[in-house]
Amino acid sequence: MTLTFFTHPMSRGRIARWMLEEIGEPYETVLVDWNGKPAALVEANPLGKVPTIVHDGAVVSEAAAICAYLAEAFPAAGLAPRGRERAPYLRWMFFTAGPLEGAMIDRVLGVEVPVGRQGMVGYGSFAQAVDAIELGVAAHDYIAGDRFTAADVYVGSAIGWFTQFGLLEKRETFMAYLDRLHERPAWQRAVAIDDALLAEQEGAAQR
Structure with a gap:
């Protein structure tokens, strides 16, 4: 392999x-x-x-x-979905990758959706997109249910990124969800690896 x-x-x-x-x-x-x-x-x-x-x-x-x-x-x-986890697993992973990210990028770029055209962008309005993902996060401890899945890797990463850079307000629901995810040893290892690589790159650039 x-x-x-x-x-x-x-x-x-x-x-x-x-x-x-x-x-x-x-x-x-x-x-x-x-x-x-x-x-x-x-x-x-x-x-x-x-x-x-x-x-x-x-x-x-x-x-x-x-x-x-x-x-x-x-x-x-x-980490794959089981049984009834499959619907929320697919729903929120695809929502985050599509409409939610679209809403965030439009906000960064200063894109204003014309009045009456919100149905064309897939997320309605920025506020609606944020409220929608909060609905998904609040339903269970994890995005697909009571068990951690691959969908949490993607959705959790997006929420972490968006809150870190001020695109998504740090609502209690989001931060409690991130706290649960950040307890995972795999997340901690991954962050340590990438932070070390980034530090090496920055050090090399300064030499």
Whole structure:
């Protein structure tokens, strides 16, 4: 089995890193320099995007897809949905990757949806998107139910990122959810790995 992970420590690659640490399988990390992307990455993903993984020749990009793929490819980790977990698992992972991220990016870019056109953007309004994800988070301890799944890796990463940069207000519901997720050893390992890599890059840039 070969599992190659293309990433940068200050990117959505952090999401995939966490998921990789959760499954507990060996993987090779290939660090990507924004100014010169490796040929192997461009061959696998012509957009040169990170994260991208290559598992036994199968290429998967997009952080949410990577989380879902790894949960299914490595069932022993117990991160794929079971029974009634499947509906909220898919619902909130896809909502976060689509409408919620769209709402956040539009907010950053200063995009104003014209009056009467809110139905065209998929998230209605920014406030509606935020209230919707809070509804999902508040329903259970974890996004798909009472058990941690791969959906929590993606949704939790997004909520953590958005609250960290002030795009999402630090509502009690969100922060309690993040506290539960951040107790996981895999999250702590992933953060330590990427923070160390980022520090190395910054140190090298200053020399």
